Amino acid sequence: MRWCLSIICSLFIVNILSGCMGQETNASQSHMAYQSQLDEVRSAVLNYRKDTGVLPILNSTQNTPIYEKYRIDFKRLVPQYMSEPPSNAYSKGGYFEYVLIHPETDPQVKVFDLTLVNKVQEIEQQIQDYRYNKGYSPLGGVITEKRYKIDFKDLGYKTPPKVISPYSGKPLSFIMDNHSHVYINYLPDIEQAYKKSKQHVREGEDLRKLLVEHSLYVPVKSVPYTVKNNRVIFLVK
Incomplete structure (x- = not known):
C-alpha cells in the first residue's frame, strides 16, 4: 500500500513540475514586448x-x-x-x-516581430519564383490602384496564409503591390484604431500612426492608409 502511495505521489510531483516547465517554456517563447x-x-x-x-x-x-x-x-x-x-x-x-x-x-x-518579416519574405520569394516560371504574378484580384490580392492557390496553398496581428491578436492577410512586393494588410487594425481615435485626421494623412501611438509595436511590412469620406482606404502615392 505504501509502495502504491509512493508511486502516486511521485507521479503527481512529476506532473506538477512538467506543468511548470511547460508554462516557463511557453512564456519564454511568447512573442511579447514589455x-x-x-x-x-x-x-x-x-x-x-x-x-x-x-x-x-x-x-x-x-x-x-x-x-x-x-x-x-x-x-x-x-x-x-x-x-x-x-x-x-x-x-x-x-x-x-x-x-x-x-x-x-x-x-x-x-x-x-521578425517572424512577421520572415513570413512576408517567404511569400515574396515564392511569388518571384512563380514570376520566373510563369512570366506573370499570381494576382487574385484588384483591391485598388497598385494594391492587389494574391492568388495563393496558384502558389500551392490550400488556404491563404495569415499572421497574427500584434495589435488585435486576430489574423491578418497579405497584399501585393504593382512591383510584386508583399505586405501585411493592417486594414482591420487601422479601421479599429480610427474608430476609437478622437483625433481629427485629414485626407492624405497616414493612419498608421494611430497604431504606433498606443502600442509597443510598429506595423512592419505595411503600406500607408488614410481616410476619405470617413472611410479608411489605402493611401497610394
Whole structure:
C-alpha cells in the first residue's frame, strides 16, 4: 500500500513540475514586448545621444521603410549604457528588432516581430519564383490602384496564409503591390484604431500612426492608409 502511495505521489510531483516547465517554456517563447524593456532601452539611447550627439542606430537607405529605418545598434549601448540587450532582442536570439520613431524630435523605442518579416519574405520569394516560371504574378484580384490580392492557390496553398496581428491578436492577410512586393494588410487594425481615435485626421494623412501611438509595436511590412469620406482606404502615392 505504501509502495502504491509512493508511486502516486511521485507521479503527481512529476506532473506538477512538467506543468511548470511547460508554462516557463511557453512564456519564454511568447512573442511579447514589455514597456519596462522599451523604457530601459530608451534611457540608454538618450544617454548615448547626450554623450555623443548622435543616435545609436544601424545604417539604412532612403528606400528602407519608415518603421524599419531606425534600428537600434545595441553594440553601441552595451556595456556602457546598459548591461546587455533585452532578452527578446534579435541580437540576443529573440524575436524582436528594436527601432526608433520620431528620432529627430522625440525618440521613442518600439519593436517589430521578425517572424512577421520572415513570413512576408517567404511569400515574396515564392511569388518571384512563380514570376520566373510563369512570366506573370499570381494576382487574385484588384483591391485598388497598385494594391492587389494574391492568388495563393496558384502558389500551392490550400488556404491563404495569415499572421497574427500584434495589435488585435486576430489574423491578418497579405497584399501585393504593382512591383510584386508583399505586405501585411493592417486594414482591420487601422479601421479599429480610427474608430476609437478622437483625433481629427485629414485626407492624405497616414493612419498608421494611430497604431504606433498606443502600442509597443510598429506595423512592419505595411503600406500607408488614410481616410476619405470617413472611410479608411489605402493611401497610394
